[in-house]
Amino acid sequence: MILDVEQETLPREDLQELQLRRLRATVERCYHAVKYYRDAMDGLGVKPRHIQSLADVRLLPFTKKENLRENYPFGMFAVPTDQVVRIHASSGTTGKPTVVGYTRRDIRTWARLMARSLAAAGMRAGDRLHNAYGYGLFTGGLGLHYGAEELGVMVTPISGGQTQRQIMLIQDFEPTGLSCTPSYALNLAETADHMNVDLRKQSLKVGIFGAEPWTEEMRYELESRLGIQAVDIYGLSEVIGPGVAIECLEAKNGLHVFEDHFLIEAVDVNTGQPIPYGEAGEIVITSLTKEAFPVIRYRTRDVSVLDPAPCRCGRTHVRMKRVTGRTDDMLIIRGVNVFPSQVEAILMQTETLSPFYQLEITREGNLDLLTVNVEGSPPLVGQGQEAMDRVAHKAQKDIKDFIGVTAKVIVRRTSELPRSEGKAVRVIDHRKQAK
Numbered sequence: 001m002i003l004d005v006e007q008e009t010l011p012r013e014d015l016q017e018l019q020l021r022r023l024r025a026t027v028e029r030c031y032h033a034v035k036y037y038r039d040a041m042d043g044l045g046v047k048p049r050h051i052q053s054l055a056d057v058r059l060l061p062f063t064k065k066e067n068l069r070e071n072y073p074f075g076m077f078a079v080p081t082d083q084v085v086r087i088h089a090s091s092g093t094t095g096k097p098t099v100v101g102y103t104r105r106d107i108r109t110w111a112r113l114m115a116r117s118l119a120a121a122g123m124r125a126g127d128r129l130h131n132a133y134g135y136g137l138f139t140g141g142l143g144l145h146y147g148a149e150e151l152g153v154m155v156t157p158i159s160g161g162q163t164q165r166q167i168m169l170i171q172d173f174e175p176t177g178l179s180c181t182p183s184y185a186l187n188l189a190e191t192a193d194h195m196n197v198d199l200r201k202q203s204l205k206v207g208i209f210g211a212e213p214w215t216e217e218m219r220y221e222l223e224s225r226l227g228i229q230a231v232d233i234y235g236l237s238e239v240i241g242p243g244v245a246i247e248c249l250e251a252k253n254g255l256h257v258f259e260d261h262f263l264i265e266a267v268d269v270n271t272g273q274p275i276p277y278g279e280a281g282e283i284v285i286t287s288l289t290k291e292a293f294p295v296i297r298y299r300t301r302d303v304s305v306l307d308p309a310p311c312r313c314g315r316t317h318v319r320m321k322r323v324t325g326r327t328d329d330m331l332i333i334r335g336v337n338v339f340p341s342q343v344e345a346i347l348m349q350t351e352t353l354s355p356f357y358q359l360e361i362t363r364e365g366n367l368d369l370l371t372v373n374v375e376g377s378p379p380l381v382g383q384g385q386e387a388m389d390r391v392a393h394k395a396q397k398d399i400k401d402f403i404g405v406t407a408k409v410i411v412r413r414t415s416e417l418p419r420s421e422g423k424a425v426r427v428i429d430h431r432k433q434a435k
Contacts, residue, residue: 005116007260008315015316016054019263022288024051027060030294033078036071037061037296057263057286058274063298068098068238077101079292088237089137097137100237101292107146109289113243113258114147120256120313121231122206122249123177125152130170130204132180132188133211134422135159139241140211144179147243153177160184160421163191167199174203182214182222182230183424186355189225190419200227206249208233210242212423213323213341217348219252221355232322238298239285245320251311254319261289264318265297266306269327272299280305282327283320301327303339331361331427333370336405340426343372343407346398352380352391356417362430370407372399373417381413 010018028048030037040061041047050059068076077084085104089097102110123129129148133140141159148155156173158166160180166188170178178185185207192199204226210233222230234255235242244262245255257264266281267274275281283300287293305321325339332338340359347353357374372395376388388411395409418425 005119008116008256008258008317010260010316012316015259018260019288020054022260023054023057023263023286024048026286026288026290026294027051027296029078030296034076034294036063036067036076054263057265057297060286060296062272062284063295065098065238065299065301069096072096073099074101076295077292078294079103084292087137088139088142088241090237098238103291106240106291106293109261110143110240110243111146111150113240113261114143115150116258117233117243117246118144118147118151118153118177118208120246120248120315121177121208121233122229123148123151123153126154127177128154128156128173128175128203129177129179130156130158130166130173130175132158132160132166132178132184133242138422139235139237140179143235143241143243144208163187163419163421164195167192167195167197170199170202170204171197176203176205177208178204178206178226178228179208179233181211181420181423182209182218183212183420184422185209185222185226185230187419187421189222199225202227204228206231208246210234212426213325213329213339215341215345215348216322217345218355221348234320234323236285236298236300236302238293238295239287239300240290244285248311248313248315250313253311254307254321256311256313256315256317257320259317262286263288264306264320266304267299269303277306277308277318280324283323303327303330329427331359331370331429333361333368333405333407336403338370338403338405342403343399344426346402347372347374347395349398350391350395352377353395353411354414356419358417358425359427360430361427368431370405372407372409373412374409375414375417376411378414380411 031048046059084101086102089099131144135141207228207230219230231247233246235244245257263286265284269282283302302323304323307319354375360371362369392409392411399407
């Protein structure tokens, strides 16, 4: 099978020429086919003919998740529904889900992007993928599945859950790749330990992890416990699903954005103004090839840094640094901005703490209180409560020193915190529940 990998090494001038041609076609189609975009562009006095350069994308309106929900279910589609062959949707836990559609060509494009992603992660035809991402309306499972088949990889569509059975199938089917959330990969590693199975001695060579923020410390944990190379993958259902960007196995230093299909920007979280390469901002994406559900300047709420520096793998596409968190995941504790991933990084630098943690936020009077629940390693727990309290006190000090927020750290015993079968629930905000 031939992938469009030559587009990953295009000179920047040629790539930008391709992007502009596709951007102008997308804007033209959105203006005439999607009422939201036509009204929003008319409100700004912008017509498709005004897009003469890539910089002109800044003339276009932003798209936010609430705009998608306001047009639920099919109001943002750019083709008639009889041309849509598949629907995916967000979880809708905070209201109606965001619904996205795919034409037959969109499905083909997505599969090829995912095949390119898996190839960047080191997988090749003849490899085997244990796919533990959830199947269904969530894009993760089917996205990886179709991409693996496109690449010629044998897929085990196991989805999440039945963790002991998954360990058995990893032993029996001998996959070379594992795809799931990083938190579920930890669950697999822990379950294997309980079953006296050493995953480091199994067939796995690479893990493709995404759908939730994770840290370099988590990468080290996953690689050491599973005996693999761990790479980060990025995507959103609103844009296409997984396959927007991925780390290359050669560098594992930022996610290569597939810029032949996506135009990416970073903007100031508060003002929406563009910010230069190298500065942290909210990632904004315009799809360039989607037919059924194109998005213009979609504000992802993901915070990252864009890096145009050449990569030793030879790809010329801009790299996106690891997502440090989402603007809607950011906690404000007594005036301090806190991302769960910041706390994770500190906890995982302490060898006697495990990667299983959960943050709880409560309010007493006018004060917000942050409690960090984290499991101790078995050797620490075996030393008793006094040793656990000492480690908790040190973690509290480190969180205060490095993040600037006062937190209460409680070291829990093994298996006291819930295990993930998909996206981990890292934060329980009792302030919201009390409203």
